[in-house]
Amino acid sequence: MHITQAKETRHTLAVMVDNEPGILARIAGLFTARGYNIESLTVSDVTADKAVSRITIVTSASDATMEQILAQLDRLIPVHSVTDLTALGPHVERELALLKVSGVGDHRIEALRLADVYRARVVDATTTSFVFEVTGGREKIDTFVTLMREVGLCEVARTGIVAMARGAKAV
Amino acid sequence: MTELSGADILIEALCDLGVEVVFGYPGGAVLPIYDALFRSGRIKHILVRHEQAATHAAEGYARSTGKPGVVLVTSGPGATNAITGITDALMDSIPMVVITGQVPTALIGTDAFQEADTVGITRHCSKHNYLVKDPAKLGATIHEAFYIATSGRPGPVVIDIPKDVQVATARYAKPGPIRHKTYRPQVKADQPSIEAAMDMLAAAERPVLYTGGGIINAGPAASQLLCELARISGAPVTSTLMGLGAYPATGPQWLGMLGMHGTYEANMVMNKADLVVCLGARFDDRVTGRLDAFSPHSRKIHVDIDRSSINKNVRVDLPIVADVGHALEDMVRVFKARRHPKPDLRAWWTMIEEWRDKRSLAFTDLPSDIMPQRAIRALWEATHKRNPIITTEVGQHQMWAAQHFGFEAPNKWLTSGGLGTMGYGLPAAIGAQVGNPKALVIDIAGEASIQMNIQELGTASQYRLPVKIFILNNEYMGMVRQWQELTYSSRYSESYSDALPDFVKLGEAYGWKGIRIQTMGELDDGIAAMLDYDGPVIVDCRVAKLANCFPMIPSGAAHTEMLLQASEVSGEMDDEAKALV
Numbered sequence: 106m107h108i109t110q111a112k113e114t115r116h117t118l119a120v121m122v123d124n125e126p127g128i129l130a131r132i133a134g135l136f137t138a139r140g141y142n143i144e145s146l147t148v149s150d151v152t153a154d155k156a157v158s159r160i161t162i163v164t165s166a167s168d169a170t171m172e173q174i175l176a177q178l179d180r181l182i183p184v185h186s187v188t189d190l191t192a193l194g195p196h197v198e199r200e201l202a203l204l205k206v207s208g209v210g211d212h213r214i215e216a217l218r219l220a221d222v223y224r225a226r227v228v229d230a231t232t233t234s235f236v237f238e239v240t241g242g243r244e245k246i247d248t249f250v251t252l253m254r255e256v257g258l259c260e261v262a263r264t265g266i267v268a269m270a271r272g273a274k275a276v
Numbered sequence: 277m278t279e280l281s282g283a284d285i286l287i288e289a290l291c292d293l294g295v296e297v298v299f300g301y302p303g304g305a306v307l308p309i310y311d312a313l314f315r316s317g318r319i320k321h322i323l324v325r326h327e328q329a330a331t332h333a334a335e336g337y338a339r340s341t342g343k344p345g346v347v348l349v350t351s352g353p354g355a356t357n358a359i360t361g362i363t364d365a366l367m368d369s370i371p372m373v374v375i376t377g378q379v380p381t382a383l384i385g386t387d388a389f390q391e392a393d394t395v396g397i398t399r400h401c402s403k404h405n406y407l408v409k410d411p412a413k414l415g416a417t418i419h420e421a422f423y424i425a426t427s428g429r430p431g432p433v434v435i436d437i438p439k440d441v442q443v444a445t446a447r448y449a450k451p452g453p454i455r456h457k458t459y460r461p462q463v464k465a466d467q468p469s470i471e472a473a474m475d476m477l478a479a480a481e482r483p484v485l486y487t488g489g490g491i492i493n494a495g496p497a498a499s500q501l502l503c504e505l506a507r508i509s510g511a512p513v514t515s516t517l518m519g520l521g522a523y524p525a526t527g528p529q530w531l532g533m534l535g536m537h538g539t540y541e542a543n544m545v546m547n548k549a550d551l552v553v554c555l556g557a558r559f560d561d562r563v564t565g566r567l568d569a570f571s572p573h574s575r576k577i578h579v580d581i582d583r584s585s586i587n588k589n590v591r592v593d594l595p596i597v598a599d600v601g602h603a604l605e606d607m608v609r610v611f612k613a614r615r616h617p618k619p620d621l622r623a624w625w626t627m628i629e630e631w632r633d634k635r636s637l638a639f640t641d642l643p644s645d646i647m648p649q650r651a652i653r654a655l656w657e658a659t660h661k662r663n664p665i666i667t668t669e670v671g672q673h674q675m676w677a678a679q680h681f682g683f684e685a686p687n688k689w690l691t692s693g694g695l696g697t698m699g700y701g702l703p704a705a706i707g708a709q710v711g712n713p714k715a716l717v718i719d720i721a722g723e724a725s726i727q728m729n730i731q732e733l734g735t736a737s738q739y740r741l742p743v744k745i746f747i748l749n750n751e752y753m754g755m756v757r758q759w760q761e762l763t764y765s766s767r768y769s770e771s772y773s774d775a776l777p778d779f780v781k782l783g784e785a786y787g788w789k790g791i792r793i794q795t796m797g798e799l800d801d802g803i804a805a806m807l808d809y810d811g812p813v814i815v816d817c818r819v820a821k822l823a824n825c826f827p828m829i830p831s832g833a834a835h836t837e838m839l840l841q842a843s844e845v846s847g848e849m850d851d852e853a854k855a856l857v
Binding site for chain 2: 130
């Protein structure tokens with residue numbers, strides 16, 4: 106007997122939740138308990154009174170599972186709203202990454218050139234290292250990270266995706 | 277306003293919420309609450325013998341009365357022992373509030389004595405949970421917990437209260453009506469959907485009403501409305517295990533239960549229907565059988581208060597998110613207002629009568645051994661006029677009870693459906709008897725399941741609860757054995773109930789009356805003796821050892837592939853079938 110997998114597509118969700126202890130465990134635990142994927146998850150409070158957090162989740166699922174994910178998230182008591190940004194239409198996705206590159210000589214110059222092309226900023230420098238800050242979509246950062254490997258990349262930190270629908274309407 | 281201790285706030289809040297009885301077990305981390313309970317004297321406490329039983333007793337109380345069940349247990353093992361019942365209540369949508377003690381806040385996270393991460397452990401087996409660290413928030417939290425447990429799709433809510441929060445003082449005031457900032461279940465259906473549903477029902481040639489536990493949860497009025505909708509539409513009615521009793525078993529349109537051990541007619545109706553109206557059920561795998569063969573010719577309407585139930589297993593054509601009681605009320609009103617004539621379903625009923633003629637629940641009596649189905653029917657004959665409350669354990673006896681004991685009204689049938697928890701029946705019967713002191717409460721049990729919470733014999737003795745246990749004793753974990761016959765060439769791996777106790781003597785040791793029934797000749801008299809005794813009785817009814825439960829849809833099979841009798845049982849199944857639950 107072999108187990109077959111259903112075809113999955115990638116979705117970016119915006120989940121507004123009460124900013125209370127355990128909320129992240131509720132969301133993350135829901136995904137593990139029901140066998141859903143999480144590719145990326147970011148969270149931060151977004152209102153003036155710090156009472157509401159926005160969680161951005163990138164997940165892959167079949168269409169039927171996606172409908173379940175939205176309904177199951179919506180069912181959690183502290184969840185205010187769930188928006189499937191991918192289904193909603195055009196939206197902006199951004200991620201921030203910090204990359205530490207160490208080396209001397211040509212590698213340093215090449216690293217700076219590449220950083221310039223990718224509009225990465227130098228946020229720390231020593232005679233043997235740089236820390237670059239770069240923002241962009243996932244693909245841009247993936248490519249930048251790959252290129253920097255060849256010029257002495259030794260550490261990467263990425264925030265995960267934050268996303269927002271284009272246009273005047275708020276979620 | 278004077279300040280109260282957290283423990284006193286809890287008692288005040290419970291009284292304000294109308295709580296009359298709590299099922300629990302004391303321990304170090306709930307001593308302040310037990311002292312407050314003692315001093316107040318306003319809430320009855322039922323001392324169980326194991327915390328799991330407290331949760332099932334609360335479920336039995338809730339299911340039979342419609343009121344939320346309340347559980348009080350200590351930290352650590354008290355809370356972890358309650359997990360099975362909390363999960364059971366989640367699966368079967370039973371309103372329950374579980375109060376757990378916790379180590380003092382300063383000790384949380386230090387691996388203190390009897391510490392467990394109760395909110396972490398119960399996060400995914402409860403509808404919601406709380407760790408209360410501020411006594412000032414305790415009162416409001418308790419009120420909110422009851423609101424969440426009893427509204428929308430009911431379920432268990434856990435409140436974990438550290439011991440220092442029970443002792444510290446704060447002000448308490450009874451809050452007004454709760455309007456939760458995020459949790460607002462949709463109770464009323466949108467009108468166009470109801471109208472569309474009734475137009476579909478009026479136009480259908482082969483409709484069926486497929487009902488579930490949601491109708492029981494919606495209250496007795498929902499069952500009345502279901503009967504009315506059945507009457508005006510003429511549609512046949514079938515039900516899940518959890519929904520038995522919503523439509524009376526003696527009703528003319530009753531098909532019996534559907535699904536894995538459902539009747540031939542119920543499953544054939546589902547298979548051939550052109551319209552399935554699902555009311556408060558959730559297309560569970562025990563009901564659907566093989567999904568790609570489930571009711572292939574029908575359009576489907578699904579009424580459920582939980583949006584996540586819709587399209588979870590089966591795609592439906594018309595989803596209606598609503599409390600099924602409200603939806604039924606609207607449906608009956610709209611059906612009448614639109615002056616739909618009663619549909620002509622004569623051709624459909626002719627087909628149904630042919631399926632009924634299969635008599636799929638028929639069995640052959642043996643000259644000496646008691647067939648388990650016969651025992652259930654004899655029990656029904658002797659008791660149905662008293663409107664008994666029946667609880668069960670899990671296994672063959674449960675399915676035979678569902679098939680052969682006719683339920684005429686809601687809230688009379690208490691069984692562990694979703695989780696399938698052996699050991700549910702006796703504590704559930706205790707809870708039901710506490711909530712219905714005058715009712716006849718019978719736990720139909722198997723000799724294996726009953727041993728999973730057998731210690732609760734003592735609870736019934738202590739509170740003089742006249743519950744009856746009727747054990748169908750075949751010396752096997754019968755359903756396991758049945759599956760082994762079907763799937764594993766009758767290799768009976770660990771399914772024989774060896775070293776059984778003498779249930780009669782065991783009952784007597786706890787102050788119960790014990791009765792043994794061994795032959796057909798003793799059956800009716802034994803049942804009569806059980807009913808005549810004014811106190812708890814345990815009946816050890818020896819039944820045919822190798823009887824199996826039919827009809828049966830094997831795992832992964834379609835509704836049309838029912839096994840109707842033992843001779844159809846084959847020896848071994850392929851890996852795909854073996855991998856299914």
